[in-house]
Amino acid sequence: MRRSLPLVLLVALGACAGRRVPPRSALEARLQLPPVAPPADAASYRAAREAYEALRLDHPERAAARQHLAAYLIARAHQQLAAKQPATAFDAFVDAATLHDPAEVYAGLPRDAQLFALARTIEGAFAASGDAERVLTALAVQTGLHPEDRRAQQGIAVVTDWANRAGSSAFGPALRGLRALQLTEQVARVWPSRPIVERLYRLYLDRAPELQRMAPLALLRQHAELGWALLRPTSYSVARLLLLVDRPDEAIRRLRTLASTATDQALLQLLLAANAPTASGAKLIELAAAFEDADPALALRLCRDGARRFPADAEVLACVGRLAAANDQVLLSIAAFEAAVELVPSSRRYAERLAAQYQLQLFRAIESEQLPAAERSLPRIAAFYRRAALRFGKPLQPNLARVSFALGIGHYNAGAIEQATAALQQALAQDPRPEVLVQLAQIALKQERGADARRALAGALALAPPTAASSLYWRARVAGLEGKAWAIEGRDAASRSAHERALQAWDQCLRLGLQPETEAEALIHRATSAFALGRRLEATEGLERAIDAAPERKESYADALALLTTYGQLPEALDAYHRALGRPEVTEYLKAYCSFWVIGLARRAGLAPDPLALAYLRQLSGDEWYHRLAQLVLGRTSFTALRREAKTRGRLAELLFYQADQLLAAGQLEPARALWRQVGATRMIAFFEYDMAAAHLRDGPATVTTRPLEHE
8 A cells, every 4th residue: 555645736618508508619629528438447437527527518428428427336336235335335326316417407307227226226225224315315316217206206205204303303393394405405416306496495485484583593503503504595595506407597587586685686686697698707707606605516617607608708717717626627627727828828827727727637647646647748738837937937836846746756656766766856956845855865765775865864954944843844854764764774873863853853843733634744753763762652652642633634544553563563553443444534445454454463463353354344345456455365365366466566565465464474474574575676665565564574573562552
């Protein structure tokens, strides 16, 4: 598993249904996509989905692309249901349902037998547990695809009535209708069919004014999560609902009958101004801004419509670019800012927004290990930077050094050490910064070049910003790495001295009062030095503090467990592991590898593995590599069988390490050592497994401690 490293981390616009389609805009012309390919795995699905989302409704490739994506998602949902993972299956079901644009769903869809069958299966999977939101969503999809399905219609009524009664019990009679309103709002975000939209509209009219009038302030304080639903104007909710399905004229008509306050009238006038034949781009941007905080996706939808209506308005295009970025649609954002820059080449603001999106696109390619694609696009982006520097008289920000640094990290992660070094050297030449030299030092340490690492670290310290907090951070970081460098050179006294300095500097740094995530990172680095000095109790307590400082920081669990595994601290590793299992921020990927580690530790100690870890691995199903490794750890497949599938150096490094872990648990140290040497030969220096194998070869595998340290 690759270590998490700091990494600062394109399609035509959707036409408005029910409205005259303006001529094809310059933005649409810029967004020429290849056909959306059938996804083969989660990564290719994400890329295909982003491309699909930007296709206009009448794009000739859209229907075929939807079929490819739907087939993948429906198969995925059934697979997860078979694996008794209904929550993951529901997510895939929602992704499949939302392949249909809200305007399409509202207008009515042809029969879709596969989606209908999945909706019925999803309903059954959640009916027994009383999960009203998921059951109601599945029923809504069924009625949308088969409007004559009376069973599903009756089911919606039953669930809604149940929700009303449950809401009354939970929040009191004053808020009896709130739960049904909330549920229907959530369903409408997934499947805004005409019946669901009209049901929600009636709830707004019937329930919202009553709820706003009856809800006492004390109840709002007690149930803060309900405040927005109670306090927002009914006119706002109705407008938002009808704009979602591209019915601005209907929104205006209904608001005329609702507008009773100055706020209602202001929204109505804004809708009228933005949709009048004489409307301006500025008014449309103002309308989008009115919904941006509560519904950024709707705000983007409004600006995308504006780009078709006002194709020569650079501010509307910039609105699309900014909101697309906020909605994580990088391809669309790039195209919009490119069009804005073309219209107003003198705008540095547009150019820098575009530069930021170019960089984000590169960073995504790097993180998804598409380094050749990133490198192919780099010359074009570099040329854009050069032209902008000539035009504006100074370089754009963010500068191009970030891209070189990110490429260096990408090559480092891929085990391409020479390319990583070259990219980092280029970043250093473009913008000398301490983090670049620290990364070069890390490479030298992995290659056991202690003197080279120390030279790079000295340079990093010289570049550290002069502020107290930054100076302390880099002093501490450099000292801890110097400790590793001296140890490589066999200078134990110098190594201990450097780690002592690191502890002192980290303590000073922590006393300054850091942000939670920075504090967690600092405590993990401090624990690394404490372990190196043999202060195990101090180190394990520091790791516990690191997790407490930022429980939502998923990297802390992997970093802490890797250290505890390396030093054989089973009880503390299990404590950290159990906390990780309960955190939704910790991905399945991380939980799987952490499961491998605690199972391996227990087996080395001659103990039965943790039941929760075994159960977690048993329920994994899919085509990811770590799913296959789980079968090895569980004894359901063999090293020989997986060796044929390990077609990359990263996969091979992991397979070799976990096979060695099994050999070590069986008392076969020399065969395990042979496999650790092979892990080193893969050069996957960014992997936890590489570091653990190196530690086992250098110091011998740690004796596993089975009692908590405080009891020793």
